Amino acid sequence: MAAKKTKSSAAKVNKDELLSLYREMLLIRRFEEKAGQLYGMGLIGGFCHLYIGQEAVVTGIQSQQEPQDTVVTSYRDHAHMLACGMDPKGIMAELTGRIDGYSRGKGGSMHMFSREKNFFGGHGIVGANGAIGTGLAFSHKYKKDGGVAVAYMGDGAANQGQVAECYNMAALWKLPILYVIENNKYAMGTSNKRSIAGELHKRGEGYGIPGEQVDGMDVFAVQKAARKALDHIRSGKGPYILEMMTYRYRGHSMSDPAKYRTKDELNTMKNEHDPINQVKDMLQQDGVDEADLKAIDKEIKGIVAEAATFAQESPEPDEAELWTDVLIETDAA
Amino acid sequence: MPTQVLMPALSPTMTEGNLAKWLKAEGDTVEAGDVIAEIETDKATMEVEAVDEGVLGKILVSEGTQGVAVNTPIAVLIEDGESVDDLDLSAANDAAPEASSDDAPASVSSSDAEQVLGADVKDRDILYAQGKVIEPPVFDEAAFTDTAECTVRVALRDAMAEEMRRDELVHLLGEEVAEYQGAYKVSEGLLDEFGADRVIDTPITEHGFTGMAVGAAMNGLKPIVEFMTWNFGMQAIDHIINSAAKTLYMAGGQLGCPIVLRGPNGAASRVGAQHSQCYASWYAHVPGLKVVAPWSAADAKGLMKAAIRDPNPVIILENEILYGQSFECPTSEDFVIPIGRARIERSGADVTIVSYSIMVGKAMEAAAELAEQGIDAEVINLRTIRPLDRYTILESLKKTNRLVCVEEGWPFAGVGAEIAALCMEHGFDYLDAPVERVCGKDVPMPYAANLEALALPQPADIVGAVKKVCYK
Numbered sequence: 001m002a003a004k005k006t007k008s009s010a011a012k013v014n015k016d017e018l019l020s021l022y023r024e025m026l027l028i029r030r031f032e033e034k035a036g037q038l039y040g041m042g043l044i045g046g047f048c049h050l051y052i053g054q055e056a057v058v059t060g061i062q063s064q065q066e067p068q069d070t071v072v073t074s075y076r077d078h079a080h081m082l083a084c085g086m087d088p089k090g091i092m093a094e095l096t097g098r099i100d101g102y103s104r105g106k107g108g109s110m111h112m113f114s115r116e117k118n119f120f121g122g123h124g125i126v127g128a129n130g131a132i133g134t135g136l137a138f139s140h141k142y143k144k145d146g147g148v149a150v151a152y153m154g155d156g157a158a159n160q161g162q163v164a165e166c167y168n169m170a171a172l173w174k175l176p177i178l179y180v181i182e183n184n185k186y187a188m189g190t191s192n193k194r195s196i197a198g199e200l201h202k203r204g205e206g207y208g209i210p211g212e213q214v215d216g217m218d219v220f221a222v223q224k225a226a227r228k229a230l231d232h233i234r235s236g237k238g239p240y241i242l243e244m245m246t247y248r249y250r251g252h253s254m255s256d257p258a259k260y261r262t263k264d265e266l267n268t269m270k271n272e273h274d275p276i277n278q279v280k281d282m283l284q285q286d287g288v289d290e291a292d293l294k295a296i297d298k299e300i301k302g303i304v305a306e307a308a309t310f311a312q313e314s315p316e317p318d319e320a321e322l323w324t325d326v327l328i329e330t331d332a333a
Numbered sequence: 334m335p336t337q338v339l340m341p342a343l344s345p346t347m348t349e350g351n352l353a354k355w356l357k358a359e360g361d362t363v364e365a366g367d368v369i370a371e372i373e374t375d376k377a378t379m380e381v382e383a384v385d386e387g388v389l390g391k392i393l394v395s396e397g398t399q400g401v402a403v404n405t406p407i408a409v410l411i412e413d414g415e416s417v418d419d420l421d422l423s424a425a426n427d428a429a430p431e432a433s434s435d436d437a438p439a440s441v442s443s444s445d446a447e448q449v450l451g452a453d454v455k456d457r458d459i460l461y462a463q464g465k466v467i468e469p470p471v472f473d474e475a476a477f478t479d480t481a482e483c484t485v486r487v488a489l490r491d492a493m494a495e496e497m498r499r500d501e502l503v504h505l506l507g508e509e510v511a512e513y514q515g516a517y518k519v520s521e522g523l524l525d526e527f528g529a530d531r532v533i534d535t536p537i538t539e540h541g542f543t544g545m546a547v548g549a550a551m552n553g554l555k556p557i558v559e560f561m562t563w564n565f566g567m568q569a570i571d572h573i574i575n576s577a578a579k580t581l582y583m584a585g586g587q588l589g590c591p592i593v594l595r596g597p598n599g600a601a602s603r604v605g606a607q608h609s610q611c612y613a614s615w616y617a618h619v620p621g622l623k624v625v626a627p628w629s630a631a632d633a634k635g636l637m638k639a640a641i642r643d644p645n646p647v648i649i650l651e652n653e654i655l656y657g658q659s660f661e662c663p664t665s666e667d668f669v670i671p672i673g674r675a676r677i678e679r680s681g682a683d684v685t686i687v688s689y690s691i692m693v694g695k696a697m698e699a700a701a702e703l704a705e706q707g708i709d710a711e712v713i714n715l716r717t718i719r720p721l722d723r724y725t726i727l728e729s730l731k732k733t734n735r736l737v738c739v740e741e742g743w744p745f746a747g748v749g750a751e752i753a754a755l756c757m758e759h760g761f762d763y764l765d766a767p768v769e770r771v772c773g774k775d776v777p778m779p780y781a782a783n784l785e786a787l788a789l790p791q792p793a794d795i796v797g798a799v800k801k802v803c804y805k
Contacts, residue, residue, distance in 0.1 A: 120548070133548060135551070249366075
């Protein structure tokens with residue numbers, strides 16, 4: 001079964017690393033569940049896209065990155081921020097539209113950034129993150145800082161023209177960029193079968209960009225592929241495409257009942273391929289105490305509860321905030 | 334402690350819903366993520382998942398109930414050893430936002446004919462954003478006495494070269510900017526001086542390379558993006574507006590985008606509808622952008638340098654016909670024209686003509702003709718479209734009491750429409766005649782030479798409009 005399969009790709013993983021991956025993925029899941037709950041209470045408004053089910057992708061890739069690397073993604077972005085080490089309190093407070101949010105309540109779920117953690121958003125226009133990520137890579141090359149840009153996008157975004165334009169430039173100029181396509185099988189409600197010709201990991205072939213399809217539900221498979229891709233990029237050989245086959249358990253956004261897929265399909269993924277349970281099974285097979293796992297669960301719950309409380313207690317932005325940050329103030333010449 | 338399960342909002346607009354079905358019964362164990370109920374929203378039937386784990390202690394709203402308000406308790410979850418009666422029904426209150434004090438607007442004072450030196454105003458950008466009338470930024474243009482004649486093309490090139498020498502983060506990219514030396518030869522010699530790492534030929538891929546440059550700017554580089562013409566820049570308008578202009582705001586001030594986007598704008602000569610269009614009002618519409626439109630070589634040099642030094646995204650609307658025209662231009666490397674400051678090109682007492690880019694030249698021609706007919710026109714060269722130098726326009730209006738604005742773009746929601754609104758809102762009592770607009774005709778640009786000339790504002794049209802506001 002699933003756990004058996006992951007055994008092989010996780011052959012050399014030690015217990016501490018297993019625990020760390022388990023902890024990070026669990027934080028994402030519990031955070032997202034809490035966000036869903038706060039949305040249900042009307043505390044989070046607008047669009048809210050949850051990452052539940054896809055946790056192994058960002059966790060596995062981030063675990064292989066260097067501190068100087070940069071990250072950009074689409075609007076399904078809470079997990080990427082957590083993986084980059086951004087504070088759950090600041091993220092949740094942005095979701096509730098409060099002053100202590102990462103964007104002072106002016107960005108919302110889809111628009112958060114952290115210069116300190118090299119996280120460049122949070123973009124609501126499908127495919128824009130591919131081009132912006134290519135620009136981050138351009139800046140790494142220009143500054144010769146040894147960084148790699150990791151640009152996440154969905155399977156829907158991979159069809160955008162600007163992504164193809166960027167593959168061309170990134171390959172032409174050997175830009176240090178890892179394009180991660182998070183293929184969760186549905187571009188909103190449209191199945192891949194009805195929207196994608198060919199295979200997404202092969203879309204770079206014409207440009208000479210290597211690509212690989214990976215089991216994105218298996219965090220060790222993700223790690224292994226990321227390591228290989230990042231080595232390739234860091235050695236100066238240019239871009240790489242990883243197509244992560246993954247699955248979101250929830251709808252596209254909170255208001256999507258996801259009627260375009262069967263219950264069986266969802267339950268099969270949940271019951272047989274869940275990224276967190278796969279790691280949990282391994283930990284149990286390794287003889288980790290149930291009490292230790294419970295302790296991690298409790299700790300994560302505490303972090304998420306604290307974030308939720310913080311996000312509700314933080315005040316709304318002052319009305320004067322309406323007018324700030326439109327332009328950077330400049331001295332009169 | 335027992336936990337209440339509340340009726341969730343499951344769409345941005347949902348206020349109530351129907352509890353269609355319970356999938357768990359009282360006494361059932363519930364894990365986080367389990368589907369416990371189905372509810373019907375205004376859009377669809379949705380599943381409710383448990384967030385907390387425990388035992389479903391009590392169902393408070395039975396299935397089939399219609400019109401259950403969001404946040405109504407629908408069930409109670411208890412942990413081992415608890416009873417439903419332990420529930421504390423007190424609700425938490427959100428902190429209320431506090432009201433803020435208003436920023437005091439700078440007052441407008443009437444002054445004499447000559448353009449004021451300017452003023453330092455705190456929070457200038459906020460005041461501009463609020464449409465307040467404030468004095469333009471300080472600039473003593475008369476101090477730049479050393480000048481030499483040069484073309485607009487050379488002025489643009491020199492400004493870029495000077496700024497590239499000054500700051501290694503500044504680089505130029507676009508189609509044909511390097512080896513070809515620029516489709517209109519604006520970047521001539523830059524590749525030789527700065528090399529291929531800083532002067533970069535791109536594929537014909539505006540959407541992609543503009544998005545790329547925006548990303549690079551977010552990470553601290555200072556790109557100058559050349560569009561072969563702004564008509565092609567329309568392919569990239571999403572990144573200009575959604576990615577470059579809005580990010581500072583969406584990031585709560587954390588992350589800016591110091592990028593310059595430039596290229597020839599408006600009609601050239603006989604190139605037809607798809608290559609002849611003015612984008613001034615398009616980009617001036619957008620908060621988070623600055624938009625400049627040089628006319629003379631001095632404008633071109635001073636505004637280009639200001640744009641490159643500005644930490645915000647700046648649009649430079651150049652003009653192909655002007656590239657080859659020569660003007661006296663200050664030679665100093667410190668000649669930086671503050672963005673947001675217009676220039677009075679010709680002082681006059683009877684009527685104000687406001688214009689920008691190539692139409693400033695047409696306005697000057699019209700003013701010369703008007704002078705022969707005994708009408709003394711003042712010509713304002715806007716230089717910057719956004720933020721608009723409202724102060725200089727209104728001070729001129731107070732003096733002349735009549736105003737004509739001239740632009741190459743279409744009339745609907747154009748720059749002239751904005752200036753007319755400004756005069757009505759802030760200069761109503763000074764107007765002796767309705768503001769007159771001279772615009773490009775409201776048609777796609779025709780190819781035939783006679784029709785193209787008809788479509789574009791000509792000095793005779795400006796003369797006619799001036800006479801109309803002067804009732805002559």
